[in-house]
Amino acid sequence: MNNKIKIKSLLLKVIKYIEHRNMKNKDQIIKLMINFKKSKRTQVNNLIGIMADFENYKKRIDKNQKISRENAKKNLLLELLSLAEDFNRCFNSKTDKNMNIFKEGIKIINRKLWHLLKQEGIQKINSKKGDVFNTDIHEAVSIQTITKPELKGKILHIIESGYSLNKKIIKYTKVIVGKEKTNE
Known part of the structure; x- marks a missing residue:
């Protein structure tokens, strides 16, 4: 009798896991479970435990990654808020008398912003x-059409600078390129 209770308990665990994972062919899996010998049932029970542990591990990793992203975002936003406060102070002191202070404030903010980005x-x-x-x-x-052949395929003007993040391009440098005039 005790053995039947264990089998039912095991089957219920398997069924719950199968339903939770939306696995196909659950009826066939259940039939196979009923026919397993006791040692096989123990192995399956252990496997289910390992699978549950792995699911919990994945959830824990996902949670930790989410927390890390939120902390990184918070820290970046705090730095940007500091810059925004500097801008407010700078603009609040903008008078003809304080124009040099205003310009110096803008320069300081610019340096801080580029330092943060770096x-x-x-x-x-x-x-x-x-x-x-x-x-x-x-x-x-x-x-742009050019008259000097040595400028063909070369940059004539830089419109906007480009940037990389950890050696991966995130913004391409926008340029005007030279092209030879065609006789058509």
Whole structure:
């Protein structure tokens, strides 16, 4: 009698797990469970325990990652709030008498902002006028006809700088590229 209670308990655990995971063919799995020998049932019971432990592990990891992301976001927002407060102080002191203080305040805020971005892993992509156009780091926003053949395929103007985050491009450098005039 005790053995039947254990089997029923085991089957109920398996059924709950199968239903929880929305597994297909649960009827076939249940029939197979009934036919298992006692040693096989123990192995399956252990397997179910391991699977449950793994599910709990995944949930714990997901929770920890969520907390880490929230903390990182909070820290970045606190830094940005500090910059916003600096802007407020700077604009509140804007009078003709304090124009130099205003300009110095803007310069300080600019330095702090770029320092924060650098701390977070942002790096400027170094491109300059005359560089060869490279689609891996540049985005051509316009093509300009040129008279000098040596400027073909080269950057004529930089419209906006590009940036990378931890060596991965997040914003391409926007450029105007030179193209030879065609005789059509």
